[in-house]
Amino acid sequence: MNGNVESGSMTAQGTLYILSAPSGAGKTSLLKALRERDTRLHVSVSHTTRAMRPGEQDGIDYHFLSQEAFLRIVGEGGFLEHAEVFGNYYGTSEAAVSAELKAGHDTVLEIDWQGARQVRKHFPDAVSIFILPPDQQTLRDRLDARGQDSEETIQRRMNQAVEEMSHYAEFDYLVINDDFDTALAELAAIVIAQRQRLTCQVARNSDKIGDLLQRI
Numbered sequence: 500m501n502g503n504v505e506s507g508s509m510t511a512q513g514t515l516y517i518l519s520a521p522s523g524a525g526k527t528s529l530l531k532a533l534r535e536r537d538t539r540l541h542v543s544v545s546h547t548t549r550a551m552r553p554g555e556q557d558g559i560d561y562h563f564l565s566q567e568a569f570l571r572i573v574g575e576g577g578f579l580e581h582a583e584v585f586g587n588y589y590g591t592s593e594a595a596v597s598a599e600l601k602a603g604h605d606t607v608l609e610i611d612w613q614g615a616r617q618v619r620k621h622f623p624d625a626v627s628i629f630i631l632p633p634d635q636q637t638l639r640d641r642l643d644a645r646g647q648d649s650e651e652t653i654q655r656r657m658n659q660a661v662e663e664m665s666h667y668a669e670f671d672y673l674v675i676n677d678d679f680d681t682a683l684a685e686l687a688a689i690v691i692a693q694r695q696r697l698t699c700q701v702a703r704n705s706d707k708i709g710d711l712l713q714r715i
Contacts, residue, residue, distance in 0.1 A: 514600075515618075516690070522660060536683070545608075572590065579618055582611060585652075628673075635660075
């Protein structure tokens with residue numbers, strides 16, 4: 500639903516989007532471009548124990564935590580979903596996501612398929628999107644182009660990618676990132692279509708609809 504749009508005295512509930520893809524499929528770049536096009540989308544900032552990469556900022560790209568601090572939050576039940584990936588932990592704050600949705604903000608979770616399964620238990624109406632590369636060679640080329648990982652790490656990521664891609668059928672929408680601009684347009688179309696659903700439009704525009712249905 501459209502963020503910050505009120506119906507009478509109540510704010511319409513935001514829509515929760517789940518965006519998943521194997522490493523190297525272009526998910527992060529597509530989401531960044533989508534947010535530049537649609538400033539009403541909010542991206543949930545995940546928590547992680549992995550080291551900060553060059554150019555990243557704490558609280559912007561991730562909330563960077565020690566393993567001890569992360570596991571403490573797990574024990575307190577503070578994560579909507581969490582998982583271990585390549586020896587590092589990642590998690591999404593349940594309180595932060597719930598607050599965003601309650602405020603009427605459309606919110607995107609950039610998580611893997613395992614996290615998506617956990618989130619659906621709490622938010623069964625979440626809109627899930629899976630992004631695929633056009634082929635394995637393109638995926639490999641994109642991982643090589645990063646220049647951040649060793650050959651061993653890249654091979655491990657490729658093997659993991661095949662496992663991740665096998666879960667594409669668990670999602671509502673599938674976008675194949677062959678041409679970046681086309682994939683971006685398809686993502687934007689999903690968000691636009693979601694906002695025009697009857698329940699979303701009625702929540703945002705009940706006063707207008709009421710006025711239109713008054714007999715003259």
